[in-house]
Structure formats: C-alpha cells, structure tokens
Amino acid sequence: MALLRATVPIELTGRRLVLRPLQASDFERWTEVRTRAAGWLRKWEPSIPVGHADPSIDRRAFASRCAARDRERQLGTGYGFGMFIGRDLVGEINVSSIQRGPFQSCYIGYWVDEKYAGQSLTPEACVIVMRFAFEELLLHRVQVAIIPRNSPSRRVMAKLGVREEGIATRYLEINGAWEDHMRHAITAEEWSVRGTDLVRDWLA
Secondary structure, three states: OHHHHHHOOOOEEOOOOEEEOOOHHHHHHHHHHHHHOHHHHHHHOOOOOOOOOOOOOOHHHHHHHHHHHHHHHHHOOOEEEEEEEOOEEEEEEEEEEEEOOOOOEEEEEEEEOHHHOOOOHHHHHHHHHHHHHHHHOOOOEEEEEEOOOOHHHHHHHHHHOOEEEEEEEEEEEEOOEEEEEEEEEEEHHHHHHHHHHHHHHHOO
C-alpha cells in the first residue's frame, strides 16, 4: 500500500470543480468563506474543542489543520480536498477514517459555501471522490453519515442514488449535542454497476 499512497493523485478534476489539498496559503480564501457562511455551516459541524483555536479565524490553527491533513495523506488514512472553481474556494470534501484489512472502508464528509448551494457542486464532488476511493485507493465501501434534518445533504445522496442504511442513534457530537445520523453507503460492487453512469452524468 505504500506504493499506492505514493502514486495516487492529489489533484482531482470534475466537470466544473478542481479538488486539491488545502495549503496554508489558502487561509484568506478559507477565512472569508468560513466567517461569512458561519451560520449556514456551524450548525452541522462538531464543536471546536475547549482550548483550541478556531481555524476559521486563526492563521496558525488553519496551518496546523492543513499539516494534519498532509500527515493523513502520507499515512494513507485520509485525503482532504478543498473544492475550487478557478481561484474560488467553494467548499471542502474529505475522505476520512480509511480502514484497511478486511474492512477496506472510508467516510466522506463535505460542506459547500452557502453562496454556491443549489448548484449541484456537492454531488459532483462526491462522484469525484467516490471514483478516487474505488478506482485509485481500491476501497470496498464508502460511507456518508448525515443528520436526518439536514435536507440539503440528504438531497445530495438522493441525487446520486446512494443507499440509506438506517439511523445511527446519537452518532456524533455536532454543535454541542449528540445527534442521530442517517447512514448511507455505496460498495465497490455497486460502483462497478453504476460508476460509469455516475461519471457520465456528473463529470463528463
């Protein structure tokens, strides 16, 4: 797997989007989006731990966050990407919690700038990283967990036809409360049947 980790691409392209790892030099773009759209985003995200600086407004904390993502990529445990249209940062999508051995699984998490919501950028980004997960990382299962009342995120899964697998009770701490999550998943077998159509519909 070391050879695979050394050769997988770190910039992925779709129909409109370029996905690449965020760098410390992206701080101005990041802080503009994250502060402007804070009300839109924070209600769906984990709380910042007590005593930790907010990377949305603290340059050093943002640089540390980028470095942590770089280490995950080097270890093959996660791949974080900013979503870009030209020079504009429009969101983020992460392949995280990669497990090998008999599981061969990962999670996908994402957010999009409120200004770009409703333009089907997130489904496009999801197909890009699903193709990456199945065809480059050779994973068997991709999972997405969504708070049931988060209608925009659930619409992403509906547009892509990703299976619902039921509710995980009090699954994650989100904005200070333990929240139920609807679990969605797609397997390599499903991708082998549906992947060509998804790529055609969303990336071609």
